[in-house]
Every structure is written in C-alpha cells, then in structure tokens.
Amino acid sequence: MLRLLTHPLFRVVPDGTRIPFMRGRYMGILVSAILSLASVVLAFHPGLEKGIDFKGGILMEVRTPGPADLARTRSALDALGVGEAGVQEFGSPDSVLIRLPVQGDEAATQQVVNRVRGALDQVAPGSRILRTDAVGNRVSDELFRNGLYALGFSLLAMLIYIWIRFEWQFAVGAVTTLILDTTKAVGFLVVTQIEFNLTTVAAILTIIGFGVNDKVVVYDRVRENLRKFKTTPLREVIDLSINQTLNRTVGTSVTLLLSALPLALFGGDTLSGFAWTVIFGIVVATSSSIFIAAPLLLFLGEHRLRRGEARPAAPPATAAGKAAQKAAQKPEAQPQR
Numbered sequence: 155m156l157r158l159l160t161h162p163l164f165r166v167v168p169d170g171t172r173i174p175f176m177r178g179r180y181m182g183i184l185v186s187a188i189l190s191l192a193s194v195v196l197a198f199h200p201g202l203e204k205g206i207d208f209k210g211g212i213l214m215e216v217r218t219p220g221p222a223d224l225a226r227t228r229s230a231l232d233a234l235g236v237g238e239a240g241v242q243e244f245g246s247p248d249s250v251l252i253r254l255p256v257q258g259d260e261a262a263t264q265q266v267v268n269r270v271r272g273a274l275d276q277v278a279p280g281s282r283i284l285r286t287d288a289v290g291n292r293v294s295d296e297l298f299r300n301g302l303y304a305l306g307f308s309l310l311a312m313l314i315y316i317w318i319r320f321e322w323q324f325a326v327g328a329v330t331t332l333i334l335d336t337t338k339a340v341g342f343l344v345v346t347q348i349e350f351n352l353t354t355v356a357a358i359l360t361i362i363g364f365g366v367n368d369k370v371v372v373y374d375r376v377r378e379n380l381r382k383f384k385t386t387p388l389r390e391v392i393d394l395s396i397n398q399t400l401n402r403t404v405g406t407s408v409t410l411l412l413s414a415l416p417l418a419l420f421g422g423d424t425l426s427g428f429a430w431t432v433i434f435g436i437v438v439a440t441s442s443s444i445f446i447a448a449p450l451l452l453f454l455g456e457h458r459l460r461r462g463e464a465r466p467a468a469p470p471a472t473a474a475g476k477a478a479q480k481a482a483q484k485p486e487a488q489p490q491r
Contacts, residue, residue, distance in 0.1 A: 193341025
C-alpha cells in the first residue's frame with residue numbers, strides 16, 4: 155500500500171511543492187497550546203471515563219434469548235441493593251454489558267454475581283453470562299499508576315534517543331510535540347467518552363511511537379539540508395525539508411488510517427475504542443510534525459544549529475609574509491628594447 159501511495163503515477167502530494175509552512179508557525183503553536191490546555195482541563199472535569207481496569211468493580215457480558223430490555227434489567231439490578239448498576243447494549247440487541255461497583259473480597263464478589271444471575275433469569279429466562287471480570291480497588295490503582303509510568307517512561311526514552319541521534323534542540327522539540335499530542339488524545343477520550351483502560355493506554359503508546367517516527371523523518375531531512383545548504387536561512391531549510399518529506403509523511407499516515415479504519419467500523423466495542431483513538435492520534439501526529447515540531451525547532455535552533463559554519467578568519471600575516479605579498483602584487487618590469 156505504501157509503495158502504491160508513493161508511486162510516481164499515484165502521488166498523495168505532488169512533487170516539487172513549495173508550501174511556506176513556517177509562515178503559520180505562530181498560529182499552529184497557539185492553536186495546539188489551546189487544544190492541549192483544554193484537554194488537560196477536561197481530564198480533571200468532567201474527567202476520563204475510566205474502565206474497570208482503573209476504576210475497579212465487576213464487568214459482566216450477558217447474552218439474552220432475544221432483544222434485551224435494558225430498563226427492566228436495570229430496575230432488577232437496582233432492587234438487589236449492590237450499588238449503582240450500569241447497563242448498556244454491547245454490539246448487538248441481545249448482548250448486554252453490566253457494570254457494578256467494587257463489592258469487597260472475592261467471596262462477596264461471587265455472591266453478587268450469583269444474585270445478578272438470579273435476577274437475569276427472572277427478567278430474561280435463558281440468559282447466559284459470557285464473561286465476568288472483577289478488579290479490586292488496590293489492583294485498579296496499581297494498574298492506573300503503572301499506565302501513567304508507561305507513558306512517562308516512553309516520553310523519556312524518546313527524549314534520550316533523539317538527543318543522542320541529533321542535537322538537544324531536536325530532542326526538546328520532538329518530546330514537547332509528543333506531550334502536546336498525548337494531551338490532545340486524552341481530550342479526545344473525554345469528549346467521545348471512550349473508556350480509559352489498558353487498551354487505550356496501548357493506543358496512546360502507539361500514537362507516541364508513530365509520532366516520533368514521523369518527526370525523526372522530518373528532522374533527519376532538516377539535518378541533511380543543513381549540511382547541504384550552509385548559507386540558507388534555517389527557516390527556508392525547514393520549509394524545504396517539510397516539502398521534500400511531505401509525500402512520504404502523508405502517504406504513511408494514509409496507509410495507517412486505511413488499516414485502522416476497518417477496526418473502528420467493524421471491530422466491535424472491544425476494538426473500536428482503540429482504533430478510533432489511533433486514528434485521531436495519526437491525524438494529530440501528522441499535523442504536529444509539520445505545524446508544531448518544525449516551528450519549535452526553528453525557535454530553539456535559530457542561532458545555534460548554524461554554529462561552526464562561518465568561515466574562519468585569516469591568520470595574521472608576519473612581516474616576511476607581508477613583504478612577499480607586496481612583492482607578488484608589484485607588476486613585473488618590462489624588458490627594455
């Protein structure tokens with residue numbers, strides 16, 4: 155697919171583009187900062203819709219003989235007095251997902267599951283419980299903490315890797331952009347009410363991996379052009395580098411989008427959250443490589459990435475050297491006829 159998208163006869167972006175991306179550098183950074191700030195605010199209020207992995211509780215998937223009556227099922231569970239029950243359709247009309255709060259130890263959890271099974275037999279005789287997941291408070295807190303550690307360590311690893319491969323300006327620009335991408339993904343989860351669980355953590359890590367690869371491609375071309383065009387201003391070098399890698403960047407993103415879209419549309423509730431998060435992250439990471447990472451590199455490296463490229467001053471000439479230079483500059487005497 156990538157070969158097809160980058161084939162000379164099928165170009166996502168025409169060759170030889172000269173788009174002045176750096177003209178909109180201030181607007182790009184401003185819009186990104188506003189969106190990231192809004193995402194952070196939304197993460198605290200109203201907050202993420204945590205899944206059972208991070209919130210704890212009991213999750214039951216039930217298959218009913220016919221279309222499920224969600225209202226009757228919810229009323230029957232409320233009558234049990236086991237806490238606020240969440241009941242929703244899961245994939246098909248005869249599939250129901252039931253969520254219950256934490257019930258205590260394993261014995262109490264098993265007792266509640268048996269009571270729920272009895273209530274379901276009264277509401278919809280012949281119902282089958284396909285799976286039951288139970289996570290306690292201690293385990294959920296540990297999983298949430300470990301998920302945050304995974305995100306933090308991944309960003310730190312990217313910082314070290316890019317710092318070693320390039321210079322610190324490249325590393326700071328890339329990691330700052332990745333942090334902005336991650337916060338936007340969190341805001342997307344809040345707005346869409348996609349569950350924040352271990353699957354979505356994996357989706358965010360996938361976004362970070364794709365994003366750093368996309369930014370390294372652009373940065374690598376910038377470094378090559380810095381060596382090739384030593385007298386060209388950094389702003390023009392960055393614009394040239396983005397245009398040269400634009401077809402490859404967009405082609406790779408379109409390929410990944412075409413791979414993730416079927417999962418989002420037909421993967422069911424289990425995979426759709428992961429797929430939609432990845433699709434959103436691909437769009438954000440691709441645009442941020444152009445409108446965020448590149449301008450940050452311009453601001454950080456305007457007067458630093460060009461060091462050592464000026465021509466060295468000529469060494470002071472000695473007295474003998476000055477005499478020889480004057481002698482060389484005198485016109486030769488013409489022979490007398």
